[in-house]
Amino acid sequence: MLELRKGEEILLTVGGIQTLDEARKVFSNHLPASEQKKLATITTSDALVKIANSIVMCRPEAVYVNTGSEEDIQWIRNYSLQRGEERRLAKDGHTIHFDLPQDQARLVNQTFYIINEGEKMSSLAKSVLRRDALDYVRQFMPGIMAGMTMIIGFYSRGPVGAEASVPAIEISSSGYVLHSAELLYRNCYADFDAEVVRAGLFFTNLHAQGDNTPEDVPNARIFMDRSWMTTFATFCTYAGNTLLLKKGNHRFSVDYATYWKPEEQLSEHMFITGLTGPGGRKTFFAGAAPSGCGKTTTAMVGTDFIGDDLAQFWIDGAGVLRAINPEKGIFGIVEDVNREGDPYLMDCLRGDGTEVIWSNVLIKDGVPYWVGNGEKAPSDGVNFQGPWHQGKLDANGKPVPMSHKNSRCTLLASAIANHATELAEDPAGVPIKVITYSGRDADTMPPVWVARNADEGVAIGASIVSKATATEVGATGVNRQPWANAPFIPGALADYMHAQFTFFNSNKFSAATRPIMAGLNYFLTHGNRGGQGNGLLGEKKDVKVWLGWLELFANGDVEGISTPIGYLPKYEDLVGLFAGIAKNYSRELYDMQFALYIDLIVARLDLQRAAYGKEVDVPPTLYTVYERQKSELLALKASWGAVVSMDKLR
DSSP, rough: OOTTTOOOOOHHHOOOOOHHHHHHHHHHHHHHHHHHHTTTTTOOOHHHHHHHHHHHHHHOEEEEEEEEEEHHHHHHHHHHTTTSEEOOOTTTEEEOOOOOOTSEEEEEGEEEEOEEEEOOOOOOOOOOEEEHHHHHHHSSSSTTTTTTTEEEEEEEEESTOTTEEEEEEEEEEEHHHHHHHHHEEEOGGGGGGHHHHHSSSOEEEEEETTTTTTTTTOOOOEEEEETTTTEEHHHHHHHHHHHTTTTHHHHHHHHHHHHHTTEEEEEEEEEEEEOOOOGGOEEEEEOOOTSSSHHHHHHEEEEEEEESEEEEEEEESSSOEEEEOOOOOEOOOOOOOOOTTTTHHHHHSSSSSSSSESSSEEETEEEETTTTTSSSSEEEEEETTEEEEEEOOOOTTTTTSSSOOOEEEEEEEEGTTTTTHHHHHHHTTTEEEEEEEOOOOOSSSSSSOOOOSSSHHHHHHHHOOOEEETTTTTSSSSOGGGTTTTOOOOSSSHHHHHHHHHHTTOOOOOOSSSOOOEEEOOBBBBBGGGSSSOBSOOOOGGHHHHHHHHHHHTTTTTOOOOOOOOOEEHHHHHHHHHHTTTTOOOOHHHHHHEEEEHHHHHHHHHHHHHHHHTSSOOOOOHHHHHHHHHHHHHHHHHOOEEEOOOTTTO
């Protein structure tokens, strides 16, 4: 069980400010009258003490309080430009930010949970004992903001007043980080105190980039104090490491839901989107996929896009699964974003009227370019490694791409034409009818399948695999990616899994409100399915078909073929959906995509069972699901051979 407020609070220990009166003296001594007046509106004493300790420890030259007013937001934009953290581009409202070449993604080997002696942790998580984290903070953080301005912002992770929203403080010396926060999160300066009372807690995030030199990066740390729900990030600027309202606070939300809100809430690494079905019916989806596996593309296929990355869930009084997006913007990977697959996003990126922060793309004459944009590429420009030209090689003789694989765009979600802004800002959330899980799987699982029950649905999420992607520095090879949330699960995986089984089997759901749970896989290749070459069996636009079939299945309009891994679509139900995207769908392609490759699926089950066998106290339900599926698959093999086509099962 996670115990809150346990152990020495590092920020208070190093800063030395213990009381509200002491905090107010700090403000009187360090803040000009204008900023004291802004901060006087905040009355939550714990928040004020944390802010005062941050000032005393980091010793900034100045302090600026962001109230969310247009004047304050413009000040932040200007500050980032003045410091050279961002640079204006040719299109009005567009800027470019370059991270250091060594700081282009999550620094997974330098990211740690601060824990107390004896606490259970996920086997996939890195941890540091509280005393060791305290030693680091004492060594590196005093005076780290000397000569800089500390900017303080108050945000809500979700619509103000929503059941699962949590308020948070973002403190940083980086204008880019606070500029990003204003695009990605709801400024709740005016509602902060009331939201703390409603939620019963708040998160605190402290970031300082230091001198931002390559020499500093080895000393970079991203610490997350689970007990005090406080993050520390140093010597880095990549938003995934520094804008800890995002993944840092997501980790705290996962902890909180797992240990303090069982059967009440879940915090997931999921998109939220709605699809319009027959008769104008709206069906809302939430889906998990590791970064680089098509999650943003899937989200934006919907007619009513809500969010592309994170989701907070609860079950309402009528037994309906509800979800909110804790963010109001997107921090999206731009590689392979193009007109064919992402028309709405491209309208924002290439059109006028949208504020966009670009990161780590190629800039030529003030215009951003990136790999996979479907446009003619310039022969030279400036990118994340400096001056660039076609054919440029790095120190190891490898080609330097036009843009980094983890290049990003940050913008308001409401700028995207299919964004359902009114619904996204509704504290009631949207009703979720379909949950999906997908990874990056070239040979084993079909494009779409539906779990036969909640236990098998949880097992789908627990069994995601994916290639390592460019979003994680230092990660290589093929990884297990449980729920696509594993990097953000602080506690024992067994505890998180127990919370999943408890939530999705809740008696609060009725037969009519219980969501269906499904797997998606866009990455099967011809060569692995009886064809030739490494080309994908599908295309980006096929995503609309797989979601369309799930929409029909969830509403009882079609039935699936029952198999040991779940329900699979019938060929005739897919043909019409493919026609809707102007594509012929052959029986041959259907057979290649949906045949069950028994030996591969069994091997995958064995891999997962062996991996979870290294965990302690994994719910036995998971093994029951794996063994039942394996037994049924082997029985199929005995009857039909190692590859079973769907016509054998109808």
